[in-house]
Amino acid sequence: MKKHKTNSFKFFGLIVFFILVLVNDANSKMIDNPITIIGIISIGLLFTSIVASKFFKKYALFTIVFYVLSLSYYIYLRVYIDDINVYLQQEKEIKIILTIPFFLLILGWFFQQWKWMKTLESKKTKAELSLLKNQINPHFFFNTLNNLYGLTVEKSDDAPNVVLKLSDMMRYTIYMAKEDFVSLKDEVDYLKNYIELHKIRYQKKVDIQFTYSNLSDYQIAPLLYIIALENAFKHGAEKLTENAYIHIHISTNDGVILFEIENNFEKPRSKQDFGIGLDNLKQRLQLLYPKKHQLIIESTNSVYKFVLKLEAK
Incomplete structure (x- = not known):
């Protein structure tokens, strides 16, 4: 009153x-x-x-x-x-x-x-x-810059290649990630650059297989897959001393995009291991693909499998 x-x-x-x-x-x-x-x-x-x-x-x-x-x-x-x-x-x-x-x-x-x-x-x-995008993977760039510094000190022939790939990734993250949707092909190129940078870092052999097909006509929200790929390296390849593998497959069929990633690891993962990454991804999926996505996560016998199905827009 x-x-x-x-x-x-x-x-x-x-x-x-x-x-x-x-x-x-x-x-x-x-x-x-x-x-x-x-x-x-x-x-x-x-x-x-x-x-x-x-x-x-x-x-x-x-x-x-x-x-x-x-x-x-x-x-x-x-x-x-x-x-x-x-x-x-x-x-x-x-x-x-x-x-x-x-x-x-x-x-x-x-x-x-x-x-x-x-x-x-x-x-x-x-x-x-916007807030969730800004939380994605910032420490990767710092780690890569540190590795780049080491390569330049050693005058390694890999240094120019690292600079080029890191530049492409930063350009994608800063500019393309502002878009609501990007081509699936661009997202795959981003993942390929990420994988190549990790290959340069490792002094050990890691079985990395990345297969995909029929990507040109599909659109997807940017930076959805990088969290799963980052976790595969962080909790699997980086901790295993031998026989580490990461198998990634992307396929499309009748308006559905299927992303699968499988890797082995040394110790069972706990929820705390993921930090904000997986929660971040789940929130984005709820916002961008409400009732139009299916996320399956399985962890058995030191093998971790991540499956994400999306209805393409």
Whole structure:
């Protein structure tokens, strides 16, 4: 009441006005008393102007002009002609005409609120996606830069190749990842560069197989697969001293994109091992592919398998 004192007084005034209209109508012996009709319409419009003031102002002129004309015709039939039979012949039509604009205002206001809520929801979703993208894989670039420094000190022939691939990855992350969707081919190229950089780092043999086909016509949200691939290296190849493998396969069929990755590891993984990575991915999938994705994660006998099915957009 204290916070909205002005509106509180307005509502109180409307209640008093409404009571006076009802009392007048009860004491009147006239059918469809013009004072009652005009009073009720005025109360409805005033109530709308208080509850949805900005919306009402947009259509106030049109509404007032409409009611001036329609009420003038109503008063002409009901008072000026003063023939109840003539009025009763058009009673239903007149009441419909007088009622429809008020309900249109109410429906219009609810539709505006619905659009506003949808806009807020969309902005919230985009903000969440932006935050989740920014959480992806930042330490990889720092580790690669450290490795690059070591290669340059050693004057290794691999240094220029590392610079080129890291540059391509950074360009993709900074520019392409801002898009809602990218081509599946670009996403595969990003994964290939990531794999090649890791191959240069390792001094041991790792069986890495990456197979894919029919990618050109499909679109996908960027940076969805990198978390699973990063985990395969982090928890598998980097910890195993021998016989490490990572097998990746991407296939497409009838609008469905299937991504599979399998790797072996030394010790059973715990949920804590993933950090924010897997949770990040699950949140993005819920936001981008609600009810249009299937995520399967299996870990048995030192073999970890990650399967993600997406309905392409």
